[in-house]
Amino acid sequence: MKNTVSRRKFLQYSGLTGAALILGVSGNNASGATTVANLSNLDEGYNLSPYVIIEKSGKITIFNTKPEMGQGTFQSIPALIAEELELAPGQFTVLQTGGEKKFGNEQAAGGSYSVRSSYETLRKVGASAREMLVSAASKQWNVSEKECYAEFGRIFHKPSGRSLGYGELVETAATLEAPENPRLKDPKDFRMLGKPSKRPDIPLKVSGKAVFGIDAEVPGMVYASIERCPVFGAALTDFNPAGALKVTGVEQVIPVERVFGNYKTTGVAVVAANYWAALKGRKALKINWDYRGNEKFNSADYTQYLRDLAANEGITDASTGDFDAVYAAAANKVEAFYETPFVAHATMEPMNCTAHWKEDNQLEIWASTQVPSDIMNEIPAMFGISADDVTLHTCFNGGGFGRRLAIDFVVEAVSLSQKIRKPVKVIWTREDDMQLGPFRPPTFSSFRAALSPDGKLTAFQHKVIAPTILSFLMPQQDKTKVDEPMVEGISRQAYEIPNMKNTFVFADCPAPLLWWRSVTSSTLAFSHECFLDELAHKAGKNPLDFRMEMLTKDSDTKRVLQKLRAVSNWDAPLPEGKGRGIAQWDFFAGLAGQVIEVTRLSDNSVRIDKVYVVIDLGTVVNPDTVKSQMESAVVMGISAAVKKGITFANGRAEQSNFHDSPVPRITESPEVVVHILAEGGSTIKGVGEPGLPPVAPALANAIFNATGIRLRKMPFDLDDLRG
Amino acid sequence: MTKYTLDINGKKVQVEAEPDTPMLWVIRDYAGLKGTKFGCGVGLCGACTVHLNGQPVRSCSTPVSDIKKNDKITTIEGISDNLDHVIQQAWIEEQVPQCGYCQSGQIMSAVALLKAIPQPTDDDIDTYMSGNICRCGTYNRMRKAIHRAAAMQKGK
Ligand code: FES
Ligand code: FES
Numbered sequence: 001m002k003n004t005v006s007r008r009k010f011l012q013y014s015g016l017t018g019a020a021l022i023l024g025v026s027g028n029n030a031s032g033a034t035t036v037a038n039l040s041n042l043d044e045g046y047n048l049s050p051y052v053i054i055e056k057s058g059k060i061t062i063f064n065t066k067p068e069m070g071q072g073t074f075q076s077i078p079a080l081i082a083e084e085l086e087l088a089p090g091q092f093t094v095l096q097t098g099g100e101k102k103f104g105n106e107q108a109a110g111g112s113y114s115v116r117s118s119y120e121t122l123r124k125v126g127a128s129a130r131e132m133l134v135s136a137a138s139k140q141w142n143v144s145e146k147e148c149y150a151e152f153g154r155i156f157h158k159p160s161g162r163s164l165g166y167g168e169l170v171e172t173a174a175t176l177e178a179p180e181n182p183r184l185k186d187p188k189d190f191r192m193l194g195k196p197s198k199r200p201d202i203p204l205k206v207s208g209k210a211v212f213g214i215d216a217e218v219p220g221m222v223y224a225s226i227e228r229c230p231v232f233g234a235a236l237t238d239f240n241p242a243g244a245l246k247v248t249g250v251e252q253v254i255p256v257e258r259v260f261g262n263y264k265t266t267g268v269a270v271v272a273a274n275y276w277a278a279l280k281g282r283k284a285l286k287i288n289w290d291y292r293g294n295e296k297f298n299s300a301d302y303t304q305y306l307r308d309l310a311a312n313e314g315i316t317d318a319s320t321g322d323f324d325a326v327y328a329a330a331a332n333k334v335e336a337f338y339e340t341p342f343v344a345h346a347t348m349e350p351m352n353c354t355a356h357w358k359e360d361n362q363l364e365i366w367a368s369t370q371v372p373s374d375i376m377n378e379i380p381a382m383f384g385i386s387a388d389d390v391t392l393h394t395c396f397n398g399g400g401f402g403r404r405l406a407i408d409f410v411v412e413a414v415s416l417s418q419k420i421r422k423p424v425k426v427i428w429t430r431e432d433d434m435q436l437g438p439f440r441p442p443t444f445s446s447f448r449a450a451l452s453p454d455g456k457l458t459a460f461q462h463k464v465i466a467p468t469i470l471s472f473l474m475p476q477q478d479k480t481k482v483d484e485p486m487v488e489g490i491s492r493q494a495y496e497i498p499n500m501k502n503t504f505v506f507a508d509c510p511a512p513l514l515w516w517r518s519v520t521s522s523t524l525a526f527s528h529e530c531f532l533d534e535l536a537h538k539a540g541k542n543p544l545d546f547r548m549e550m551l552t553k554d555s556d557t558k559r560v561l562q563k564l565r566a567v568s569n570w571d572a573p574l575p576e577g578k579g580r581g582i583a584q585w586d587f588f589a590g591l592a593g594q595v596i597e598v599t600r601l602s603d604n605s606v607r608i609d610k611v612y613v614v615i616d617l618g619t620v621v622n623p624d625t626v627k628s629q630m631e632s633a634v635v636m637g638i639s640a641a642v643k644k645g646i647t648f649a650n651g652r653a654e655q656s657n658f659h660d661s662p663v664p665r666i667t668e669s670p671e672v673v674v675h676i677l678a679e680g681g682s683t684i685k686g687v688g689e690p691g692l693p694p695v696a697p698a699l700a701n702a703i704f705n706a707t708g709i710r711l712r713k714m715p716f717d718l719d720d721l722r723g
Numbered sequence: 724m725t726k727y728t729l730d731i732n733g734k735k736v737q738v739e740a741e742p743d744t745p746m747l748w749v750i751r752d753y754a755g756l757k758g759t760k761f762g763c764g765v766g767l768c769g770a771c772t773v774h775l776n777g778q779p780v781r782s783c784s785t786p787v788s789d790i791k792k793n794d795k796i797t798t799i800e801g802i803s804d805n806l807d808h809v810i811q812q813a814w815i816e817e818q819v820p821q822c823g824y825c826q827s828g829q830i831m832s833a834v835a836l837l838k839a840i841p842q843p844t845d846d847d848i849d850t851y852m853s854g855n856i857c858r859c860g861t862y863n864r865m866r867k868a869i870h871r872a873a874a875m876q877k878g879k
Contacts, residue, residue, distance in 0.1 A: 071821070206826060248724065347824075348857070350762070635860025669860065
């Protein structure tokens with residue numbers, strides 16, 4: 001694929017006039033080596049990603065390739081460059097990239113990966129720019145580079161006290177080679193990184209000025225609402241547009257396809273001069289669907305199906321020692337079965353996209369998306385156009401949580417605009433959002449374990465029974481192999497268990513599935529860490545001591561639990577009527593542990609009082625953002641643990657809006673105390689997701705501690721607890 | 724289609740709309756003020772909160788035909804010119820927003836709360852703010868920010 005863009009187009013895009021220092025990198029990934037390159041004077045085309053532009057006027061632009069959805073990348077990513085370039089916040093402008101090839105293929109925010117994948121590379125870009133500006137100043141002044149240093153957008157000559165602004169140096173700097181190995185700052189000299197920093201998007205978000213996808217405005221734009229069959233996988237038979245066309249403002253009624261991996265369905269779009277007319281028109285449609293037998297899908301049968309599958313042996317994911325023999329011979333056996341529900345993402349901004357397919361077959365898209373790169377790869381391929389003819393405006397995401405890793409809503413808007421040749425904004429209703437999926441799939445867990453007479457775990461099996469996201473997106477997937485993400489956190493856990501055999505049983509599922517903040521860990525952590533708690537009680541041990549006994553070697557998990565013990569005052573007895581529970585989880589996104597305290601209100605109800613979070617990061621960029629992400633993950637974790645989730649009847653989701661699929665409100669948000677472990681080290685761990693998995697198990701374990709009720713099924717009702 | 728003259732943020736806005744059109748869409752797409760957000764469309768989430776004569780209302784559930792001649796509508800764009808409302812100041816100080824999508828509605832509810840109860844208790848905050856959902860879970864920071872704003876207001 002062509003990986004270049006004309007200089008003219010780039011300059012236009014950047015609003016650049018005259019001389020500038022433009023630095024970029026070749027390749028941008030976590031493992032691959034990256035080189036910083038000077039792109040200032042390239043005439044031909046870029047095959048490198050520009051990341052920072054310093055103009056003669058002094059204007060500095062830093063590009064952010066990781067969409068902002070509340071996780072703070074609009075601050076944390078540019079800060080990596082700005083720190084090394086010795087810029088203060090406010091001395092540069094941040095531009096969000098739109099999937100352009102020149103910015104590489106990793107313009108995406110997901111997997112708690114943004115900072116981790118950029119940390120070294122982008123600091124190198126900033127450091128190179130700094131060294132080139134120093135070098136340019138030393139040339140201009142005819143002094144040694146050693147006598148010059150950068151500070152707050154200027155280069156200073158120490159002996160004379162002279163200084164020049166970066167803009168005054170770019171003409172010279174632009175002629176220099178980018179240094180191969182720029183010197184990175186010693187973290188102890190950081191002004192911004194590792195310190196709480198204010199986020200530049202926040203003033204926009206408290207004044208109504210932040211532009212989300214839904215706020216796109218294009219002259220001549222029309223609006224559309226699409227009726228899609230709520231029965232998963234149904235086909236459109238026929239429809240009668242007459243009623244819709246009678247509604248004032250309705251212009252057209254046309255079928256439009258929703259493409260979601262291999263899942264393709266056709267809906268009927270009502271296009272109107274305003275959104276209200278489109279909605280009213282949609283209600284007046286007469287449509288016949290062919291349910292193709294899918295109308296029988298329901299939660300009761302599906303739950304039974306998963307329970308029945310538990311009888312299967314499954315595929316062995318990982319084993320140590322000899323589980324079968326030790327378990328068979330054991331005297332003290334424990335078994336348990338855990339269940340979890342489907343949930344919806346329910347981002348606050350419903351799915352929407354504005355697309356403008358122009359007369360000259362140029363396409364412009366406005367979207368709240370986590371994956372600009374995917375849009376730029378997939379849309380041109382699907383519609384037979386060149387990526388050069390597509391312009392994408394990546395807007396602020398009104399929540400992502402994994403939902404905006406899919407581009408089904410973009411495909412709809414693009415194909416609709418292609419058909420009607422007008423700019424069109426497609427807005428999903430909340431009901432569409434709740435009912436049509438994709439959903440986070442449930443996992444069921446079947447456990448078997450054996451305890452020695454002195455209460456040590458000698459044999460352990462976690463069998464996961466679940467439909468898988470990958471097999472939903474790619475039905476051709478090999479089902480004789482373990483689907484990695486479905487067993488994450490289990491087989492590579494830090495607990496030292498001598499005889500362990502974890503297995504996985506594939507399940508089918510007709511409903512669309514997708515990643516959801518922390519993905520499978522949001523359910524597996526519940527069953528796994530609750531079952532360990534059960535074992536601790538069977539062994540007559542303190543749940544934290546029981547875990548620590550399985551952590552003889554040094555590990556991050558061990559450090560997190562030790563820290564939790566201290567910060568939560570674990571060993572101090574709680575007043576009568578209170579309980580506490582603990583859980584930790586280590587998975588692809590990172591590692592966190594929590595202690596939750598509850599108050600017993602009656603035999604079968606509790607209130608959540610306080611949540612202690614310890615997150616292990618290695619290196620932290622903005623501790624305040626980390627704190628707010630932990631607060632956020634706690635609320636979302638509570639949501640998944642105690643709110644209704646999504647259930648099915650007659651082939652469709654039974655819930656439709658916040659009245660029947662509620663989420664926590666301000667009255668349900670407990671105090672959250674966050675401790676960040678950031679003691680340096682080579683690895684950086686993620687932030688966005690790790691705060692979520694420990695919530696449900698720490699809460700359920702606390703409830704057991706307070707009430708004696710052992711919860712093995714999510715969701716549970718805090719006002720009406722049933723074991 | 725009916726003609727309406729609306730007073731939004733102190734400006735007269737002429738629109739021509741069907742009488743049952745919710746104020747939400749009138750504000751966003753006719754008056755062009757995009758700060759007011761669509762979250763649920765049925766009065767459950769508060770993302771669309773604006774003030775009607777100083778009282779918080781859900782604009783998604785308020786048809787334009789309900790607006791009377793001298794009614795004054797205030798949206799997030801109308802509460803201050805330079806981010807200088809105490810609630811905005813406190814929101815920035817506490818770094819409240821995450822994705823930010825719910826925040827216009829939250830702020831409109833909080834502004835109304837402080838006007839009604841200048842020194843609110845936690846229970847007052849629960850009462851005034853529980854109609855607004857934040858999926859990102861910024862609740863604790865909002866509570867802190869409201870207390871901070873109340874203190875700032877007192878000091879003025
Ligand atoms: S959009 Fe009006 S209350 Fe949700
Ligand atoms: S900040 Fe995202 S929904 Fe409130």
